[in-house]
Each structure stands twice: as C-alpha cells, then as structure tokens.
Amino acid sequence: MSASHNDPDAAFGSGRVSPQRREIVSAVENLAGAFTVEDLGRATHARDARIGTATVYRAVAALEESGWLERVGERDGSTLFARCDAGGHHHHHVVCEQCGRVEVTECPVVIAAAENPDGFRITRHEVTLYGVCPACSASGKGAV
Amino acid sequence: MSASHNDPDAAFGSGRVSPQRREIVSAVENLAGAFTVEDLGRATHARDARIGTATVYRAVAALEESGWLERVGERDGSTLFARCDAGGHHHHHVVCEQCGRVEVTECPVVIAAAENPDGFRITRHEVTLYGVCPACSASGKGAV
DNA sequence: GTGTATGCAAACTGTTTGCATGGAC
DNA sequence: GTCCATGCAAACAGTTTGCATACAC
Numbered sequence: 001m002s003a004s005h006n007d008p009d010a011a012f013g014s015g016r017v018s019p020q021r022r023e024i025v026s027a028v029e030n031l032a033g034a035f036t037v038e039d040l041g042r043a044t045h046a047r048d049a050r051i052g053t054a055t056v057y058r059a060v061a062a063l064e065e066s067g068w069l070e071r072v073g074e075r076d077g078s079t080l081f082a083r084c085d086a087g088g089h090h091h092h093h094v095v096c097e098q099c100g101r102v103e104v105t106e107c108p109v110v111i112a113a114a115e116n117p118d119g120f121r122i123t124r125h126e127v128t129l130y131g132v133c134p135a136c137s138a139s140g141k142g143a144v
Numbered sequence: 145m146s147a148s149h150n151d152p153d154a155a156f157g158s159g160r161v162s163p164q165r166r167e168i169v170s171a172v173e174n175l176a177g178a179f180t181v182e183d184l185g186r187a188t189h190a191r192d193a194r195i196g197t198a199t200v201y202r203a204v205a206a207l208e209e210s211g212w213l214e215r216v217g218e219r220d221g222s223t224l225f226a227r228c229d230a231g232g233h234h235h236h237h238v239v240c241e242q243c244g245r246v247e248v249t250e251c252p253v254v255i256a257a258a259e260n261p262d263g264f265r266i267t268r269h270e271v272t273l274y275g276v277c278p279a280c281s282a283s284g285k286g287a288v
Numbered sequence: 289g290t291g292t293a294t295g296c297a298a299a300c301t302g303t304t305t306g307c308a309t310g311g312a313c
Numbered sequence: 314g315t316c317c318a319t320g321c322a323a324a325c326a327g328t329t330t331g332c333a334t335a336c337a338c
Contacts, residue, residue: 016312016317037302052320057303059318073270077302077328094264103264108253109271120238120247122275126217127253131266160292160337181328196295201328203293221303221327294335305324312317 013066020044020051024059028069028083033100036078072102073128096133105129157210167191168203172213172227177244180222216246217272240277249273 009017011025027043028035035043041056060081063069070084072093082093082102091104109125153161155169171187172179179187185200204225207213214228216237226237226246235248253269 018312018318020319050320054304054321055319062318079302094266096264097267108269110252110254119278119281120240120273120275121281122238122273123241124275125252125271125273127269127271129264129266129269131264131268134263137263137265162293162337164294182326194295198296198329199294206293223327290338292335292337295333297331299330300328302327303325306322308320310317310319313315 011066011068012062013068015062015066020048020055021059021062023047023051024056025063025068028063032083034072034075034080034082034095034102035100036075036080038078040081092127092129094129094131096136097130098132098136101133101135103133155210155212156206157212159206159210164188164192164195164199165203165206167195168200169207169212172207176227178216178219178224178226178239178246179244180219180224182222184225236271236273238273238275240280241274242276242280245277245279247277 009022012021015021024040024044027040027047031039031043037053037057037060040060041051041053044051044056060069064071064081067088068083068085069081070086070093071079072082072084073080073095080095084093084102084104086104090107092107094103094105095101107127108129109127153166156165159165168184168188171184171191175183175187181197181200181204184204185195185197188195188200204213208215208225211232212227212229213225214230214237215223216226216228217224217239224239228237228246228248230248234251236251238247238249239245251271252273253271
C-alpha cells in the first residue's frame with residue numbers, strides 16, 4: 001500500500017511528489033500545530049537547505065487544495081495553516097495561544113432566526129476559537 | 145457643543161483634527177458599510193485630491209484606536225473596516241456579501257463545556273457572519 | 289511656540305509569478 | 314517523452330516609516 005494515512009505521497013492527492021514535497025509534508029507532521037509558511041520554510045530548511053520559499057508556498061497551496069492542510073486563522077500578517085483530517089464535514093478550529101496546538105471542534109455558532117440583525121439571511125460564517133490547551137494549562141503559565 | 149455624536153471632531157477622541165481628518169470621517173459616514181483603506185482613500189480623493197495614502201492609513205489607525213472604527217473582517221488581502229458604535233460591549237458583525245452593509249449582532253457562539261475539545265480553556269473567539277441583507281434579498285439577486 | 293498631522297517616497301512584509309532547468313511519471 | 318515541480322529573482326499588493334514642512338492647539 002503506497003498510500004497509507006501516513007504516506008506523505010497521499011497528501012498531494014493527484015499531484016506529483018518530489019523529494020522536496022516529501023520533506024515539506026514530513027516537516028508539517030513534526031510541527032504538530034498551527035504554523036505560518038515562514039515557520040514551515042524554516043523547519044524545512046533544517047532538513048534540506050536548498051528548498052526555496054516559492055516551493056514551500058506552492059506545496060502548501062497544493063496541500064490545501066487536496067484537503068490535507070487547512071487555513072486556521074492568522075497571526076500578525078501571515079496566514080496560519082494546520083494539518084486537518086476532518087474531511088468535508090463542517091467544523092472549526094481551536095488554537096492554543098501558548099503552544100499553537102490545533103484541534104477540531106464542532107461548530108459553536110447558533111443563530112436564532114430572531115437574532116438575525118435586521119433580517120439578514122446568514123450564508124456563512126468564519127469562526128476561530130483561541131484558548132489554552134490542557135498541557136499548557138497544567139504547566140501553570142498564565143496567558144502570554 | 146462641539147462633540148455631538150455627529151461631530152467629526154469627536155471621532156478622534158483626544159487626537160488633533162485637521163481638515164483632512166474631517167474629510168476622512170465624512171467619507172466614512174457616506175460609505176455606510178464595510179470598506180478597505182483603499183476604498184476610503186478613493187472616496188476621500190473625490191473630495192480632496194491632495195490627501196495622501198499614508199494620511200488615510202494613519203487616520204484609520206487613530207479612528208480604530210478611539211473606537212470609532214472597527215476591523216470587521218477582510219476581503220482579498222485587505223482589512224475591512226466599518227464604523228461601529230457598539231461601544232465596549234461584546235458583539236460581532238454581519239457583513240452583507242452583496243452590498244457590504246454591516247450590522248452589529250449579538251454573540252452567536254455557544255460553547256458547552258463538554259464541547260471544549262480535549263479540555264481547551266477557551267479565552268477568546270473571532271467570529272464574522274456573512275449573509276445577504278434584506279434590501280439585497282428583496283432585489284432578488286442570488287449570491288455572487 | 290510646541291508638538292502633532294501631512295505628504296511624498298522609500299522601505300518592508302507576505303505572497304505570487306516568469307522563466308529556464310531537472311526530474312516524476 | 315511529456316509535463317509538472319523547482320529555484321532563483323523579480324514583481325506585487327497592502328501597509329508602514331523617515332523626514333522636512335505645515336498647521337492645530
């Protein structure tokens with residue numbers, strides 16, 4: 001089986017898989033949390049210094065396209081991504097403000113018809129929850 | 145009374161008020177919806193062509209600081225702003241996807257303790273609702 | 289008179305794209 | 314053999330900043 005759930009090659013769906021892309025996928029798996037493209041580029045460079053920025057951006061775009069990565073928010077001016085295997089089902093993300101850990105959460109938005117301000121018909125929503133994960137809570141540090 | 149709720153001078157709080165800033169405030173009031181800094185710059189230029197981009201950015205920052213303007217989302221790569229007089233009370237925004245009209249809405253997020261994924265302690269959330277306002281609904285156009 | 293807002297242009301940051309080359313399939 | 318992915322650098326968009334000048338207070 002060349003496409004187990006841990007096979008980097010599976011992440012790109014029908015796209016081609018190069019050694020660089022394998023490194024990028026592997027780096028994402030080691031990051032284990034929300035990251036910017038710059039974070040990922042840095043992590044990837046630690047493994048192979050010859051991988052260019054554009055390659056990382058293009059790989060991230062391909063991974064997002066295939067559904068293996070998801071946009072989970074933003075930090076400063078940069079987009080935050082995270083590995084996500086929630087598939088097509090409606091969900092949102094919780095991001096730990098201390099370690100960046102990301103978990104999938106059920107949709108916490110309840111919109112009562114009476115609350116629709118001025119009769120807006122709500123078509124979609126964007127939600128990101130921020131919090132502190134159990135591990136960071138246990139370590140006793142306050143919010144940064 | 146030099147600071148009625150319609151007095152442009154009041155918008156800047158303790159900041160100084162120049163003719164340019166008055167024009168900018170006035171332009172915001174005419175835009176009446178979500179806008180980018182570029183939108184605002186264009187509207188302002190229609191009134192006084194000599195107002196520079198940096199001035200608009202700085203004025204927007206000052207207006208956001210004073211609470212007169214609020215960041216309500218983003219469109220493409222640009223930040224969306226809108227006039228907001230909800231004061232300090234917790235609220236969110238609904239943006240009409242057709243005309244850009246913005247309304248304040250009560251917080252639609254309900255987080256049951258049992259739903260906190262893996263025991264995250266939720267500290268804050270970002271929510272933006274998108275929809276179609278009554279006027280646009282009435283005009284019968286489908287979503288763009 | 290003092291200090292802040294302006295205007296211009298240059299600088300910056302995150303991201304995308306063009307093009308020639310190497311490699312996946 | 315074909316076509317896609319790479320790498321480099323240049324291009325880009327949105328936004329910020331430096332500096333001398335004008336003006337609000």
